Amino acid sequence: MLESTAFSVQLAIDRHPLTVTPDTPVSSAIVLMSQVQSSCAIVVAADKILGIFTERDVVKLTAQTGDLNIDSFTKAFSKQPISALMTSRPFILQEEHLPNLVTLLDLLRQKQIRHVPIVDPDEKLVGTITYQSIREIIQPADWMRLRRVVEVMNPNVITASPSASVLELATLMSIHRVSCVAIAQNRHRDNAMQTPEVPPMPIPIGIVTERDILQLQALELNLRKLTAAEVMSSPLLLVQPTDCLWTAHRLMREYRVRRLVVADEGDSLQGIITQTSLLQGCTPIEMDAAIAALQGLVEERTTELQQANEQLRREILERQHTEAALLLSQARLAGILDSADDAIISIDETHRIQLFNQGAEKIFGYSAAEVMGQPLDLLIPENLRQKHRQYIKNFRDTPEVSRTMGTRSQVFGRRKDGSKFPAEASISKLEVGSERLFTVILRDITSRVAAQEALQLQLERERVMSAMRDRIRSSLNLKEILNTTVAEVRPFLNTDRVIIYRFHPDWSGKVVVESCGNGTREILNLTILDPCFGKTHAQLYQKGRLKATSDIYSAPISPCHRNLLAQFQVKANLVVPILLNEDFSPNSEEELVEHSPGENNQLWGLLIAHHCQGPRQWQNWETEFLQQLATQVAIAIQQSTLFEQLQAANQELHRLASLDGLTQVANRRCFDEFLLQAWRRSPPDPLSLILCDIDYFKPYNDTYGHQAGDECLQQVAAALGQCINPKSELIARYGGEEFAAILPNTDLKNALELAERIRMQVAELQIPHAQSQVSSYITMSLGVATLTPSSETTPTQLIANADGALYVAKAEGRNRVVCA
Numbered sequence: 001m002l003e004s005t006a007f008s009v010q011l012a013i014d015r016h017p018l019t020v021t022p023d024t025p026v027s028s029a030i031v032l033m034s035q036v037q038s039s040c041a042i043v044v045a046a047d048k049i050l051g052i053f054t055e056r057d058v059v060k061l062t063a064q065t066g067d068l069n070i071d072s073f074t075k076a077f078s079k080q081p082i083s084a085l086m087t088s089r090p091f092i093l094q095e096e097h098l099p100n101l102v103t104l105l106d107l108l109r110q111k112q113i114r115h116v117p118i119v120d121p122d123e124k125l126v127g128t129i130t131y132q133s134i135r136e137i138i139q140p141a142d143w144m145r146l147r148r149v150v151e152v153m154n155p156n157v158i159t160a161s162p163s164a165s166v167l168e169l170a171t172l173m174s175i176h177r178v179s180c181v182a183i184a185q186n187r188h189r190d191n192a193m194q195t196p197e198v199p200p201m202p203i204p205i206g207i208v209t210e211r212d213i214l215q216l217q218a219l220e221l222n223l224r225k226l227t228a229a230e231v232m233s234s235p236l237l238l239v240q241p242t243d244c245l246w247t248a249h250r251l252m253r254e255y256r257v258r259r260l261v262v263a264d265e266g267d268s269l270q271g272i273i274t275q276t277s278l279l280q281g282c283t284p285i286e287m288d289a290a291i292a293a294l295q296g297l298v299e300e301r302t303t304e305l306q307q308a309n310e311q312l313r314r315e316i317l318e319r320q321h322t323e324a325a326l327l328l329s330q331a332r333l334a335g336i337l338d339s340a341d342d343a344i345i346s347i348d349e350t351h352r353i354q355l356f357n358q359g360a361e362k363i364f365g366y367s368a369a370e371v372m373g374q375p376l377d378l379l380i381p382e383n384l385r386q387k388h389r390q391y392i393k394n395f396r397d398t399p400e401v402s403r404t405m406g407t408r409s410q411v412f413g414r415r416k417d418g419s420k421f422p423a424e425a426s427i428s429k430l431e432v433g434s435e436r437l438f439t440v441i442l443r444d445i446t447s448r449v450a451a452q453e454a455l456q457l458q459l460e461r462e463r464v465m466s467a468m469r470d471r472i473r474s475s476l477n478l479k480e481i482l483n484t485t486v487a488e489v490r491p492f493l494n495t496d497r498v499i500i501y502r503f504h505p506d507w508s509g510k511v512v513v514e515s516c517g518n519g520t521r522e523i524l525n526l527t528i529l530d531p532c533f534g535k536t537h538a539q540l541y542q543k544g545r546l547k548a549t550s551d552i553y554s555a556p557i558s559p560c561h562r563n564l565l566a567q568f569q570v571k572a573n574l575v576v577p578i579l580l581n582e583d584f585s586p587n588s589e590e591e592l593v594e595h596s597p598g599e600n601n602q603l604w605g606l607l608i609a610h611h612c613q614g615p616r617q618w619q620n621w622e623t624e625f626l627q628q629l630a631t632q633v634a635i636a637i638q639q640s641t642l643f644e645q646l647q648a649a650n651q652e653l654h655r656l657a658s659l660d661g662l663t664q665v666a667n668r669r670c671f672d673e674f675l676l677q678a679w680r681r682s683p684p685d686p687l688s689l690i691l692c693d694i695d696y697f698k699p700y701n702d703t704y705g706h707q708a709g710d711e712c713l714q715q716v717a718a719a720l721g722q723c724i725n726p727k728s729e730l731i732a733r734y735g736g737e738e739f740a741a742i743l744p745n746t747d748l749k750n751a752l753e754l755a756e757r758i759r760m761q762v763a764e765l766q767i768p769h770a771q772s773q774v775s776s777y778i779t780m781s782l783g784v785a786t787l788t789p790s791s792e793t794t795p796t797q798l799i800a801n802a803d804g805a806l807y808v809a810k811a812e813g814r815n816r817v818v819c820a
Contacts, residue, residue, distance in 0.1 A: 009098045011137045013118050015127040015321075019044045020053075022083035026061075027220075029053060029082050031402040031428055034218035035439070039130065039211065040115045043086045047124040049117050051086030055210035056179070061085065062167065062213055062223060063174035078400070092117045095126050101134070105279055114276070131275045132258065135249075149248055150241035152278065153262045153271035159184045159202055162229035166216060169208050169228060180209040180259055183228045184269055201268040204261045206232030219426050219441070220404040238263045241270050248273050343413075343442040348435060349396075351376045351389065355439070363444045365416035381414045392438060395427060402428035413442065422449045461625055464488055468632045478640035479513070482633065486515040489609070489629060493622060496520045496569075497610035500578070500633065503603060507533055512605070520612055521569055531560050541577040542603045548574050548623055551615035572616040574609040574623060576630045580638055604637060660733040662710055663717035671732035671740055675795050678744040684789040688751035690741040691802040692720065692758060695779045695814040697737035699771035712767055712778060713737065719761045723754060740802075748786040748819060755782045755817040763815075779815035781806060786819075 018038040020029050022045050029041050033055070043051040065076065091111055093099075095118050099107070108114065108131070118126045158172050159182045169181045186200035208228055216223060216231060239248050239260050248260055252275065259274040343360035347353055352375055356368040364371075364379055371378060377385045395403065404426045411423045425442040467488065471481050482500055490498040496517045503509045508529035516522050549555045550572050552565050565573065579601040607630040609622075658670035666674070678687055694700075694716060701709040713733075720731045720739055734740040741758070743751055759780050767778040783806025787798045801820035809818040 009101050009104055009129070010095065012101075012129050012133045013095070013127040014130070014133050017042050017117075017125070017128040019125065020082060021045060022050055023081045025401075026053075026077040026080050026082050026085055027217075028078075028401045030058060030077075030214055031218040031426075033058075034215040035428065035441075037211065039132070040128070041082070042117055042125060042128065043082055044125055047122075049090070049092060049119065049123070049125055050083065051088045052090040052115060052117065053082055053086045054115060055214050056173075056177075057085060057087070058214045058217060059170050059210050060174045062170035062217060090115075090117060092119055092123075093129075094119055094121060094123075096121065104129070105134070131279055134279060135252075135275050147245045148241065149239050149243045149245065149262055149273055150271075152245065153241065153273045154277060155271040157182050157261075157269060157272050159204075159269065160228055161185070162205065162227065162232070164228045166208070166213065166221075166223040166226040166228065166231055170213050170223065173210060173213070179274070180207055180272070181228075182207055182261055182269060182272065183232045183234075201266065203267050204236055204238070204263055204269045206234035207236060207259070207261060208232050209259070218402075219424075236261050238267075239273065240264060245278060249278060252278075340441075341443075343444075344439065345376075345379070345442065346437050346439045347376050348437060351392070353378075354437065360442075363415075363421075363442070364413065379414055381412050381420050384412060392427070396429065396436065396438075401430075402426060411442075413444070421446045457621070460492060461621070464492055465625075465628060465632070468629060471636075476640050476643045478636055481636045481640075482513040483515075485629065485633060486513050489626070490515040490517065493609055493625075495609045495616075496612040497523075499523065499608050499610070500605060501528070501608060502605040503538075507538060509605065520610075523568055528564070530564055533561075538603055541606070542579065542601055544577065544579070546576050546623055546627060548618040550617045554615075568610065569612040570610045571614050572611040572618070574618050574626055576607050576623070576627045577603055578605045578607055578630050578634050578637070580604045580634055604634065607633060660717075663713050663733050665717045665721060665739070666730055666732035668732065668734060671730070671734060671742070674730045674732070675742055675798075678742060679789045679795045679798075681744065681789075685745040686747045686786055686788050687798065688743040688746040688748065688784065688786040689798050689802040690743070690751060690755045690758070691734060691783045691799075691806045692739040692741070692755075693781050693806055693810070694737040694762075695774055695781055695810075696769065696772045700769050700778070703769075703771050715765055715767060716762055716778070716780070719765055720758055723758050723761055746786070748784065751784050751786055752817060752819055755784045758782060759815070759817055774813065774815045781809040781814045782817045783807070783809055784817060784819040 018032060018036055018040070019042045020032065022043055024043075033039075033041055040052055040054040042049060043053060061077075091107075091113060093116055098104070098118070104116075108116070114131055116129045118129060120126050158176050158178050158180075160169055160172060162183055162185065164183075172181050173179065182202075182204050183206035184202040184204050187203050188200050206228065208231060212231055212233070213223075216226065237251055237255055237257065237260050239251065239262055241262055241264065251260060252258065259272055261269065262271040262273055264270055340357060340359045341362075343363045344355065344357040345353060345360050346355035352373055353371050354373075356366070356371050361367055366378075376388075380388050404424075411425050412420050413423050414420055422445050423442050424445055425440050427438060427440050430437050430439065468481075468485060471484060475481060486498040486500060490496075497514065497520050499511050499514045501509050502512045504527075506529075508527060510527045511523050511525060514522060514524040549557065552562050552571060552573070581601055607626055609626060658666055658673075660667040675689075694712070697709070697712075700712065704712075717731070717733065717739065720741065724731055724741060724743075728744055729746075730742045732740050732742070741754070743754065746754075759782055762780045763775070763777060765778060769776065769778045772779065783802045783804065785798055785801035785805055787793050787801070805818045805820040809816050812818065
């Protein structure tokens with residue numbers, strides 16, 4: 001190895017590193033590193049190096065403070081000096097004792113560092129050497145074309161899913177001590193099922209680096225809410241394992257990146273290659289060859305210059321170094337400004353534009369030439385200009401060097417065409433001599449806001465639809481369901497009237513439910529006959545026709561229909577049919593949803609939205625939403641209809657199960673149920689029971705026949721029914737020729753009076769009975785009993801008392817009333 005290689009290493013010194021004082025707030029240092037895209041900041045006091053603060057420190061800090069919200073993070077580090085978090089007493093080298101390039105690379109590997117501060121003999125900072133600065137001075141040689149990416153790449157790549165939060169990514173970087181995390185999606189291999197033996201392939205789709213974390217912290221964003229998909233660099237620059245190192249080196253330089261993701265032909269993640277691994281892949285022999293070539297060239301030029309004028313050589317070299325550093329600094333700044341997608345704008349204290357990058361040109365639509373020297377008001381909506389000026393004035397008078405704008409209100413910009421757009425921005429200030437410059441980094445978030453609004457709208461649509469489905473499942477009150485539906489749909493669509501219109505057989509119809517806004521005419525329960533609506537139109541709606549009219553006065557509709565709509569103040573309307581599926585089953589709700597309109601559908605009515613304030617262009621999602629609601633309304637209607645039919649059937653079954661088939665009064669089962677309910681009534685009231693028996697009924701049957709006996713029982717039952725209040729009292733057939741009357745809330749006196757009325761009512765029938773021993777007509781004996789239900793009495797006791805009284809009535813000669 002030649003000894004003069006130290007000269008080549010000196011070319012790798014960045015002589016304009018970012019420096020800060022020990023009392024610089026951590027948040028300010030992060031902003032400065034983000035603005036100049038520096039991977040470290042050197043902490044200096046009195047020209048002495050006290051420490052170093054790097055991108056890796058920012059990632060570690062982010063991971064450790066992940067539970068803090070964004071306000072707490074800003075507050076915690078806006079006042080904390082960088083001296084509290086820097087790496088103290090970093091490894092340094094003197095410029096005049098720099099080792100050769102190979103030895104320097106070995107030192108970086110051994111000490112696991114990426115930044116070396118360089119000092120003069122008085123230990124004053126001269127600059128820094130990094131892997132980046134070393135790579136920039138090494139001229140690619142043939143060895144870079146001969147060696148492959150697979151030989152130097154790191155196959156152990158830390159990956160995360162697109163949904164992972166940025167905070168989780170920072171934690172992964174901190175734990176694994178890596179400078180980046182690859183964002184990947186799993187994909188099954190062709191013709192392979194997912195099994196433990198055949199895992200899915202990770203497909204890289206993006207990458208997040210330490211610098212990304214630093215810039216996000218500089219913008220004071222909430223890393224817990226941001227996902228990898230929102231911040232990752234995408235699309236990726238990919239190299240294959242078989243590519244040569246020269247290809248990787250060229251891509252890094254061309255796109256100004258420090259790492260590349262390695263993937264195979266199927267896009268499956270294989271590893272990652274960085275500037276560090278490029279340098280670490282250089283063997284000493286290969287490095288010697290490259291350095292020797294560079295050294296020979298330097299020595300040749302040095303000899304030529306020495307022959308001309310040694311003193312001139314020194315001056316020229318010094319000037320070249322100065323100009324190179326200046327050009328490099330300017331190139332870096334220009335590269336930062338022009339490669340940024342965000343708008344970067346600087347203004348002076350008079351609010352006139354001094355810097356306007358390409359990102360700003362794309363966002364605002366102005367060229368830099370059009371706005372340079374113009375007031376910033378040109379880029380701000382008129383109603384916000386005074387507020388923005390006051391914001392900058394307040395910021396100027398604070399000790400802060402940077403802050404995120406719009407933390408309490410949204411920031412808006414104004415494009416060249418006059419349109420307003422939402423944005424997020426941060427502002428910083430810098431004193432240059434006697435002047436003070438303000439720089440704003442602004443990002444157009446129109447797409448993000450639109451996506452958020454679309455998501456919110458979708459969630460609201462799903463909420464309304466879910467609520468509708470829940471009501472259908474939980475309630476069979478059709479009127480309530482329909483009223484709630486139109487009440488929720490109208491404000492959701494932000495229209496003036498929503499109605500449900502039901503057809504009559506003659507295709508006239510009635511507004512059965514309605515929701516109206518303030519000032520809109522109400523048409524609820526109004527019967528409407530549209531003379532233009534007939535069977536032809538009905539068939540179209542029966543086949544699923546949807547009609548969206550944005551302006552009734554310009555739409556191709558008939559004059560009579562237009563006049564009808566104008567009567568109700570309608571300027572635009574949206575109409576969807578409510579179709580009942582004749583094959584609907586109460587157990588197959590999905591059947592109606594999936595059934596396409598056709599011959600099996602009945603046109604029940606229409607779900608209509610009216611816009612009365614003026615014309616309106618209906619959106620596709622509004623039509624789809626109303627159509628889905630119409631389907632749910634149809635389900636509600638058919639379920640309610642089926643429920644009503646079921647109720648009627650159940651009532652008829654209950655009636656049939658409770659009646660005596662011959663006499664059509666309550667049977668013995670109904671008697672038992674009614675008596676038990678009356679007995680359990682609270683508070684307990686007197687309960688009376690009358691047992692009635694037709695006198696000498698067996699001789700009657702023997703004499704006149706069973707058919708006449710049946711007719712006799714029917715007449716007696718009808719007579720008994722006329723004597724009671726059917727709403728609160730019950731007549732039941734108790735046995736063959738026995739009847740019973742249950743009288744709730746009736747004392748013994750009133751029960752005896754009713755029993756006597758029953759006896760006389762039967763006698764007045766004058767049904768001939770030649771074999772009776774008490775009368776020539778049918779007569780009846782009655783036993784009456786009364787009890788007040790209590791814990792000491794039972795319904796059985798009441799029946800026994802009435803039966804005993806009936807026995808006495810028969811024993812005393814029949815055709816009489818006896819009480820227990």
